[in-house]
Amino acid sequence: MGFIAKRFANFLLLVIIATTAGYLLAASALNPRENFLGRNPPVPENTINSILTQVNMNDQDPVLQRYGTWVGGVVKGDLGKTIFSESVNEEFKNRIWVSFRLLILGSILGAVFGVLIGVISAVRQYKFFDRTFGYSSYIILSTPVFLIAILLKFFAVFINEKLGFTLFYTVGLNTPEISGFELFVNSLQHMILPTLSLTLGGIAFYSRWQRNSMLDVLGSDHLRTARAKGLTKRQALFKHGLRVAVLPMATFFAYSFGLLIAGAAFTESIFGWYGMGEWFIRAVNTNDINSVSAIVLFTAILVLFAGFLADVLTAALDPRVRIR
Amino acid sequence: MKKTLVLQIKSLSVTFPSESGTVNAVRNVSLDIFPGEVLGVVGESGSGKSVLSLSTIGLLPNSARVSGEILLDGKNLLQLSDQEMSKHRGRDIAMVFQDPLSALNPVQTIGHQIAEALLIHQEISYDDALKRAGELLDEMRIPRPFERVKSYPHEFSGGMRQRVMIALAIANAPKIILADEPSTALDVTVQAQVLELLKRASQLTGAAVVLVTHDMGVVAGLADRIAIMYAGKIVEEGPIEKVFENPAMPYTIGLIRSIPRVDESEKRRLVSIAGSPPSPVALPPGCAFAPRCPAYTEICDSKVPDLEAFEGDRSVACLRKDEIAGLVSAGRLYPTEVTKGHVKSTSDVKLLEVSNLSKSFPLLKGNVFRRRVGSVYAVDKISFTLEQGKCLAIVGESGCGKTTTLLEVMNLVAPENGRIVVFGKNVSELSKSERLAIRKDLQIVFQDPFASLDPRLPIGEAIMEPMEVFSVSKSEQLTRMQELLELVGLNPAHANRFPSEFSGGQRQRIVIARALALNPKILILDEPVSALDVSVRAGVLNLLAELQEKLGISYLFVSHDLAVVQHVADYVAVMYLGSIVESGAVAQVFNSPHHPYTKALLSAVPIPDPKVEKSRERIILEGELPSPINPPSGCRFHNRCFVTKARSETDQAKCASERPELRIVEGAEVSCHFPLLK
Amino acid sequence: MSEKKLNQAKDETLSRRQLIVRRFFRNKSAVFGLGTLLFITALAVLGPYLTPWTWDLSKENGLDFNAFIDSPYGGGLTAPSFDDGHYFGTSQVGGDVFAQTIRGLQKSLLIGLLVAVFSTSIAAIVGATAGYLMGRTDKGLMWLVDLLLVLPSFLILAILSRWYQSSGWLLLVVLLAAFNWMITARIVRSVSMSLRERDFIRAARYMGVPTRKIISKHLIPNMASLLIIDGTLNVGGAILSETGLSYLGFGVRAPDVSLGSLIAEGTASALTYPWLFMFSGGLLILTVLAISLIGDGLRDAFDPGSKSGRKS
Ligand SMILES: Nc1ncnc2c1ncn2[C@@H]1O[C@H](COP(=O)(O)OP(=O)(O)O)[C@@H](O)[C@H]1O
Ligand code: SF4
Ligand code: SF4
């Protein structure tokens, strides 16, 4: 119990530092004033100042003071105002589920299929399955997410053309003005490509590590013991190897989550999903300090939560960690 | 051969493809195994013992190419698929592996793993299997067996895990138990327990045991028959007494004579076999032993000798097998050097004085914020003195604090507690330059010759490194380096080769040369031969003795091997759990030990002589070395001591509560309330 | 353990370097990677001499007005053809895609290489210091590593894009390196920690060899293989990060180009005018693929026993 509490305290500290760094960097690198310059007719200096002060982004106020105001709000659950004087909380609520849908599906599918393919590849080492997926994952890991997304889009359009009707949608969450079962199917059709583009990398990543970890276990002494007891190679692998080999994946899960979030930014903007990633890009481009900081906070929490989850998972699987 | 065989190996050969050519791991081995017997297979590392046992149980890696036959009930096991073979594994043939720490699945309970072995071959319920697992643990003398089935392997010590492995092996009452170095990774006192259990296992199940080991002493006490392997071949085979008493193959003769024995009191130079075992990719054309054989003649290169019957129930693979006995009796093979005795300079100048030295390590807890929750005393108030030209040995089981003691001396900084005086100077008062000056006279040789040399530095440069620190001129360095190589018996022309081109024994010679570069007064030796092959150990030990005679250096020698200590040391200090329990002159301590632990330790060391080993009475200690984290109260040894158990309750209470002081008993220093007397 | 080592040692009749080279060249994927990378590098270096056009639109030979006028699509955008010297076609405004792609390739390769050199050096220094000295130094440095690992580096880089876009791409290199060294540093640290306890380092300490010399003479040379492998793989990672940022407009920016910004420009009309992003995309994949094949080939060659890095 004390262990978990301490872990949590450390996490909290890291979140605070990460967000502080995020806010301060955003406040000094982004220049909201820029948004009002060069307009025609020019916006009077006073107006700009009052707008900026109202959203707590006036660069004429000391940065620490603005930070203090922002933190005061965050502690009460208020993430501040966007540069367009709207509530960050509202924007957050509208967008978070869009991203969650992608992230949760992406991380789970990536891990599950990756582990599965890794295991099969290890069992059939150097066979056709192993080689095919091996080379594919090499290529996928060498391809940036945005290229995967673009290529998928390409491919989808091609298929749609061949089929003569739209199987894959490439923009948005769903077609407006439909409901019921139709909406469900339509949403699925919209979801396939973004999810796939985010998942492919994960699958490639996990499958490689899982395969190697499995092969390491395959050569381990305790697996030899299991076979000496009378298990066949395959039985030994599944009964004894799998659980030990999956252990390190928990750590990778934590590491790769950060990558996944970055990947979501690309996917969302390419497929026109208005999620957190797309918001972030827009916020940086519009010098929206508060929105940027909110997203940094959100990401830090997610990454750390993934790390926490990985620890819990490891402890559940590995009795050696469980003691004390 | 009228008796029925349990297993018959016929002309088995195993090769592996490798970067540098084909590895001939096992060459044309034929072996019969009879029901209920204990067969010892002895050979040095790389001689093919493990490959032989793995091929018997069908667990060779895929890259292995196997030919020949292994017959079980008339069925050739080599032709079975993995699935068919798995029906025999565990049920007919079981195996105990060398490293008990990694041999069990870390994430499953002990009970589950044993139960699984039962469920694979028997139609019983899981609950019954678990119950049976408890019974098996009980048979393997594991305390509170029915609770311990719920434990995970990491909660067990090495010795306990090896018992679990034996329990696993006997679970299905197999016909054969293969034990590959089952006690090598364990301490002597624990090794004795495990070997005892192995014997018990074979009695319980009537299984034949194939005991694979590099240790002649281990087979001597246990085996009925012995097979000696060299470079993948069995070179001699027969009833154990006959082979030990009257070995017929030159390699066997040399091997048996090269082993120091703990039960022999006079010092002698050991017989040493020249060179080192051949590489399995580049074997000599005829007899593989030819390059090292003192009986070599040209015929030996003509063909690979077959294992042929010899004197009835034995067999030998030597082309000159009938002439060897004559050569031996004429003293032409391995002539025993006339013992000069150790002519040591006698002087009582004290080079190193350690008194009341203690060293503790912080005991940490917690993963995120580590904090100190206590101290572990690795070394607790020990004192010893090293005199000029003498050899003081510190013996004890792993973890008793030997290496910590050495490192404390080598650090040359004020110890946590106590005093270290080197060459008359107290180390806590040293200036930086004085410390460096002392380093010149105080050198160390580590256990593992493979780790002691930087793989990226040619050996010549490695030897010159200490001279560089003391700014010896380059030309002087070069001449000295060549001198040193010659001194330790290596070719100076090889100075620019890399460590990887040398064998273990040669590397240890290089390390010794490096340590001698600055003419030190004290050489600290941390288990200098225990990582070496049996047949090259004698050479290094002889070198050390020779150097001491020539150069008059003092040795501080640390070892767990009492036979080696008996052979090289003048004085010995026995350590148990961080303290010295007995010290004195070697002859005295070894001949009449006063401390119960010393006695037990001596008794646990296997003696490479079946007659002695099988007849002597042994004291087998219970339990294992307690963890220094919470050492027993009173006398640290009291929970394992056989002396206190036999005494009255008041005496027992005294042992359990009062820590005995060191005192002089019959000329030795002993820390025991009730020392054993002559 | 030592049994295996012993036998390996005896088997080693070839020198270590020869063995590594032989193992590397026996690995078909690695050789393919090396060949590809050599080709790509040659293309990046020699490319500008192969075409009369230049990437810089403000230069005289940056825009092809003929192509602009003649295009069947109207307004630039001629398909790849050898006849008019536009091997990769032309862009909307009549710029030569080949010249731009080569420029982008140069930029991405250069950034990748520099980032890898910087981040691997930082990792080596920090990791070796932490691992060899241990104690407080180690704790402090590792805390920093942990912190940098949880910072959403991609977001931070995007935020900071304003700075490096105004002060040139070298700052981008520095920032990419600053967020890229942590995992390697951890590995280097754990290797240093185990090397530190190896007897040959201990022996050197007890011989009185000074710390600085131990690190430079024993520690670093014994980690050379690790550093080479990681350095190589870091090049690929850095290229991916750089192109990602550039794709979103947070990296290399017009007028200069990188593979990422080229792809970004090309995607808008990717479906109709595939040549706009096809070549830059293809070269990007090929480059990163070649580098990771080489990296894994090196790992196999240096350390044939380890499966944890073996190719899938
Ligand atoms: N999987 C393998 N691949 C290649 N060579 C091997 C393999 N296993 C063992 N060998 C080689 O076979 C020889 C015999 O090995 P081994 O049976 O393990 O010796 P021992 O058990 O007697 O020490 C050694 O030279 C060893 O290097
Ligand atoms: S065959 Fe020759 S070389 Fe081999 S052991 Fe016999 S005498 Fe020695
Ligand atoms: S003091 Fe007691 S327990 Fe300790 S060794 Fe002597 S007799 Fe045994």
Ligand SMILES: [Mg+2]
């Ligand atoms: Mg072995």
